[in-house]
Each structure stands twice: as C-alpha cells, then as structure tokens.
Amino acid sequence: MHVLRTVRALDLPDWRIFSGAVYQGVWNNATGRPVGYGIKDYDIGYFDPDTSWDAEDVFIKRVAAAFDPPFRDLVEVRNQARVHLWFRDRFGEDYEALTGTDEALARFVAPAFAVGVRLEKDDAISVAAPFGLEDMFDMVLRPNPRREPAKGWTRAVESARARWPELTVIEPERA
Template sequence: MMELLKLVESLHLPDWWICAGFVRSIVWDILHNFEERTPLADIDVIYFDPKNIDEAADLFLEEKLSFLNPTVPWSVKNEARMHVKSNMPPYQSSVDAISKFPETATAIGVKLDDQDRIVLTAPHGIKDLINLEVKPTIHFQKKKERIAIYKNRINQKNWKLRWNQLKIHYN
C-alpha cells in the first residue's frame, strides 16, 4: 500500500487521496482474518483541481500510473467535476466529495503528508468500517433516486459473499 501511495504522491496532484475500497477492503480482510488481501476491481485515486476539469486529464493520469505500475487497475477522478455525475451541488474539496460517497464504510481515504506519514480522512468516522456495518451516508438516505443508487450498489457489489460478517443496512 505504501508503494501505491508513493506512486500517487509522485504525481503532485492537488488535494489527492486514495480512497474507498483501497482502505475499506483491507480493514474488512483483517477483521475477517483473511491471510490474503482481497483483489480490488480498481484503485480509486481522487484529486481536486477546479482549473482543469477535462476528463482527458484523468485518463492521462491513469495512463501515467499504469506506466509506473501496470499491475494495478487505476481509476483517477477529479472531484471538481464529479458532482455533475452524482447530481449534487459542487464539491468544495476531495474530502467534501468523499463525505458524499454512498456508504459510510467506503467514505474513507488515505494519502501521505510531506514527511511520508499516512493521513486518514473519514468524514463519517470509522465506527461503521471497523464494526463491519454498511450504512448509507446521509446523502443517500432521503431522496428516492439516491436511496435506489445505494441499494443497487449493495446488490451489485455483493460484499457479503466475500465478507460474511458484514451487517448491511438498507435505510
């Protein structure tokens, strides 16, 4: 994980984080006493740059990371434009965007500070993550279309098949 954090850090992206499954899955693996890490569908790298919201920039960064480490399925997103896809007001930062992820246990990110120490952000705390609880963030609890997005994600991800101790909350 440190190698991947250092690779992303080397890009010098503004307000960058590796988030979601990168953190969540290893915590759940440890809490389930798995000896091997669960393979990730992708490594979610986010950053916040309102000066360049062209999606081509994200694709260029994915290619650059793939060149540096081709064994990793990179996914790079500038959160300065992702509010449109999520049908939400503009995000103010990457942490603001993370706070609006669908699940509390996924709304988590890590990065390195200028002394290569790990920095954690968890806008909804880590209680649900370490208690193996999957709950919608407040942004996915009230509007019908967002509730449906949350429920569809839970069904598509089928996390309970891998991590059988999870407690899934649907509202």
C-alpha cells in the same frame, strides 16, 4: 503501500486513495482474508479546477504510466472537480460540484465507504473520514445519513455481502 508511495511521488493536487482500496483492506484484515482479496480497484481522487476531459486524461495517463501490471489495470483516477459533469448519466442522481477531494467522501453511499487516505511527505498517513471510522472497523454498512439512500444501495450491499458475508447491514428507513 505500493500504491500510496507511487501516487505520492506523482504529487497530484489534493489527492486521496479512497473507497474499496481502504475499507476492503480493513475488512480483509478483520476476517483473516488475504491482503488483496475482493479489491476490484484502487480509486484515486484528486482535485484540479480544470474540468476539461483533456486535462483529466493527462492525469490518468500519468498515473497509469507510473504503475506496472497488475496495478496499472487496477488504479482508477478521477478529478473530483469533474464528477458533477458525469454523475447523473452514470448513477441517475444529481451531484453538486465539489470544492475539494475530501468533500466527496461525505457523499459516498455508506459511512464505511467514506474513508480516504494519503501518504504525506513525512511518511505519515493522513485520514479523512467525515463519518468517523467505526462503521468501517465494525464492518457495518448503513446508508449515508446526509443524503437519500443511493439508487445503487442494493447493488453495493449485495456486492459487499458476496465477498464479506460477516457484514452487518442496516437497511435504509422507508418513508
């Protein structure tokens, strides 16, 4: 909630907290682990049509300045309008340009990872989950059905299993 309240106050355009900051908290609750167990970072996506590095850097610095340690070192902010510019170099896969933050969720490695939340001005939490919430709450990892299995699938599974061995993993079908 601290991260949600702080980011809401910054009024970033089309923002969500997603991925591990969401599903890992659910898995910790389901398995009786401490609240922050296994959470490596808090991924914040926002959408600004200015795809320059300078524009993104302004947002990164603004968000970092809003947090004290240890959160300052755990919050990672990325403009979703820029992901297509660096994705291939980092992950070895093509990535079509996005038109909004929620659209990114449909491209995540697994449906359980594809959940984003935002704290609205009225204190409601809005949820975006293009594949639903079942896999996240059932602790199931399966490949995203809308794309080829991610090149990082095995690494993602191994990392998650090391922290939550209770996971059920459904491996991708091989052609």
